[in-house]
Amino acid sequence: MDFGINFNGNQSHIKIRDGTKIAEEIGFDYIWVGENPQFIHPFPIIATIAGITSKITVGCGIISPYLNKCENICTTFKMLNENYGNRFIIGIAPGDKRSLKEVGINIKEDKIKKCISKLKDLELTVFLGAAGPKLLGNTSIDGILLNYVNPEYVKWALKFIKERTYVATYSPSLLLPDRKYKKSLRTAAATVAAGSNKEFQREFNIEDKVKDIQHILSRKDYGKLKKYDSFLLDRFTLSGNVHEINDRIQELRKLGINQTIFGCPMSNNLASIKKLFSIIG
Amino acid sequence: MRLSLGITTALPIDQAINIVRLSEENNYYRVWVGEELQGPDIFTYVSILASNTSDIGLGTGITSLWVRNLAVIANSISGIQINSGGRFTAGLGVGGIPELQKILGEKPKETIARVRENIFLLRKIITGEKITIQSDFNDFQRYKLAFKVPSLKIYLGVRGKKMLKLAGEIADGVIFSGPLKPLINDVRIVEKSAKKNGRNPNEIIKVLWNPFVLSEKNEAINLARDVVSVMLGSMPKRSNELVVEREILDLCIYGNKEEIMRKISDLKSIGFNELALGPPYGKNPSKVIESFGRRNQD
Numbered sequence: 001m002d003f004g005i006n007f008n009g010n011q012s013h014i015k016i017r018d019g020t021k022i023a024e025e026i027g028f029d030y031i032w033v034g035e036n037p038q039f040i041h042p043f044p045i046i047a048t049i050a051g052i053t054s055k056i057t058v059g060c061g062i063i064s065p066y067l068n069k070c071e072n073i074c075t076t077f078k079m080l081n082e083n084y085g086n087r088f089i090i091g092i093a094p095g096d097k098r099s100l101k102e103v104g105i106n107i108k109e110d111k112i113k114k115c116i117s118k119l120k121d122l123e124l125t126v127f128l129g130a131a132g133p134k135l136l137g138n139t140s141i142d143g144i145l146l147n148y149v150n151p152e153y154v155k156w157a158l159k160f161i162k163e164r165t166y167v168a169t170y171s172p173s174l175l176l177p178d179r180k181y182k183k184s185l186r187t188a189a190a191t192v193a194a195g196s197n198k199e200f201q202r203e204f205n206i207e208d209k210v211k212d213i214q215h216i217l218s219r220k221d222y223g224k225l226k227k228y229d230s231f232l233l234d235r236f237t238l239s240g241n242v243h244e245i246n247d248r249i250q251e252l253r254k255l256g257i258n259q260t261i262f263g264c265p266m267s268n269n270l271a272s273i274k275k276l277f278s279i280i281g
Numbered sequence: 282m283r284l285s286l287g288i289t290t291a292l293p294i295d296q297a298i299n300i301v302r303l304s305e306e307n308n309y310y311r312v313w314v315g316e317e318l319q320g321p322d323i324f325t326y327v328s329i330l331a332s333n334t335s336d337i338g339l340g341t342g343i344t345s346l347w348v349r350n351l352a353v354i355a356n357s358i359s360g361i362q363i364n365s366g367g368r369f370t371a372g373l374g375v376g377g378i379p380e381l382q383k384i385l386g387e388k389p390k391e392t393i394a395r396v397r398e399n400i401f402l403l404r405k406i407i408t409g410e411k412i413t414i415q416s417d418f419n420d421f422q423r424y425k426l427a428f429k430v431p432s433l434k435i436y437l438g439v440r441g442k443k444m445l446k447l448a449g450e451i452a453d454g455v456i457f458s459g460p461l462k463p464l465i466n467d468v469r470i471v472e473k474s475a476k477k478n479g480r481n482p483n484e485i486i487k488v489l490w491n492p493f494v495l496s497e498k499n500e501a502i503n504l505a506r507d508v509v510s511v512m513l514g515s516m517p518k519r520s521n522e523l524v525v526e527r528e529i530l531d532l533c534i535y536g537n538k539e540e541i542m543r544k545i546s547d548l549k550s551i552g553f554n555e556l557a558l559g560p561p562y563g564k565n566p567s568k569v570i571e572s573f574g575r576r577n578q579d
Contacts, residue, residue: 038425051329104420
């Protein structure tokens with residue numbers, strides 16, 4: 001199994017620089033940089049990471065063609081591959097609807113397929129961030145970034161993948177206990193739950209909970225998420241002590257998952273990354 | 282007079298890295314990067330240059346406010362400013378109309394109003410304000426950056442009387458380009474507008490970015506002629522032969538070193554603070570950059 005670690009543009013420049021160097025040194029296979037309109041754009045971050053790493057694969061995960069012109073995604077990754085070696089991956093997905101709405105973008109026409117086609121024409125490596133049956137059925141990609149990490153949810157999602165492809169689970173992660181970042185973990189999990197697919201919600205009978213979580217997020221009243229603590233952490237995060245995380249990874253391995261990506265806020269705590277990787281790596 | 286370098290994203294990034302490093306070694310003030318709309322993403326391009334240098338200033342000169350969501354412009358320029366350690370200047374504007382027309386399918390409309398609103402919003406966003414607006418150009422609902430941005434200057438690269446007046450009103454600097462004689466008047470428009478809006482015109486940095494050719498006179502004219510011909514290429518079917526001496530003289534900074542130094546002195550007296558040496562520089566660009574670096578000047 002490969003291992004990836006996620007950094008986002010709301011983290012400090014120093015944390016990202018030091019963290020990515022450590023990730024490469026200790027043997028992570030992938031670095032993933034996420035996108036959110038409120039964060040530093042992933043392109044300047046990836047350009048910086050490219051300059052301070054030499055081997056590790058660096059992915060943009062995810063990047064939205066609704067927020068970015070597909071042409072800019074194409075030229076960016078072509079330029080990175082040409083200049084820093086062929087080790088850059090595009091993780092494409094529509095993006096979080098709520099965040100996109102804040103900047104005036106409503107997801108209407110299907111831009112995903114068109115953009116994948118343009119990227120593949122340039123022989124770029126494309127992973128698709130997918131959570132629902134429709135996107136999971138896409139066959140013209142090199143891999144899937146699955147926003148689920150709960151084995152029950154993963155099994156459900158895997159049913160919709162038509163052709164066997166490389167699958168990575170990508171979820172908010174944290175080595176616990178961690179007083180400083182537990183709130184961030186909970187909010188990140190809530191964001192994943194709130195953006196989850198309707199069919200998925202029906203399948204697992206979590207529609208009411210998700211609706212309430214969406215309401216809480218829209219009011220930015222994050223303290224109220226505490227009442228869903230165990231639900232959010234159990235179902236939507238890779239968190240716990242080293243052994244609990246390791247057990248979960250072994251379960252995912254059995255399901256045929258090819259990569260575990262430790263999503264934010266894990267990368268804020270460099271010591272925990274080292275500790276965890278010394279066991280699982 | 283600050284001496285800077287001008288390149289565009291049409292230059293392959295590996296060559297750009299070399300030329301920018303050389304400029305840094307020779308104490309150039311900054312490198313302006315012009316955006317070829319069909320070329321590489323300018324923010325990634327400038328970010329790569331930032332990660333390959335340590336001191337030289339960097340700027341987009343310019344990128345269009347028409348081809349990206351304003352949030353992407355905001356979080357990209359902020360990211361470059363942070364990652365470069367505060368060396369970045371955002372040069373923004375409308376962009377080349379024919380190129381934009383190809384991308385947008387129509388001429389950009391309401392240019393003054395859009396530039397005004399977007400610069401106003403960008404300043405708010407990068408200083409950490411929460412934005413809510415629903416206008417003809419933007420639709421933001423409680424949008425706010427989740428990180429702090431160091432102070433970031435915004436320059437405008439614009440043409441036309443109304444746009445220049447706007448630049449005098451709201452820009453930290455103005456990037457001028459084009460035949461010199463009309464530019465003298467353009468500088469005055471910016472200064473007058475600045476005064477009218479209660480600003481000190483001297484605090485607005487005026488950058489001239491024109492083709493630059495350092496060479497012995499005959500060679501210089503030939504090189505300059507080719508470049509001017511390309512610049513005038515937006516006028517259909519214009520051939521090299523039709524590029525008259527007067528146009529070359531007016532659009533290019535060219536000649537041997539002494540002649541160029543005299544021209545730079547003239548430009549300073551017009552009110553320019555910074556000269557961006559635009560391509561082709563000369564027969565051997567590296568030597569030109571070296572010989573015009575501040576290290577080699579009086």
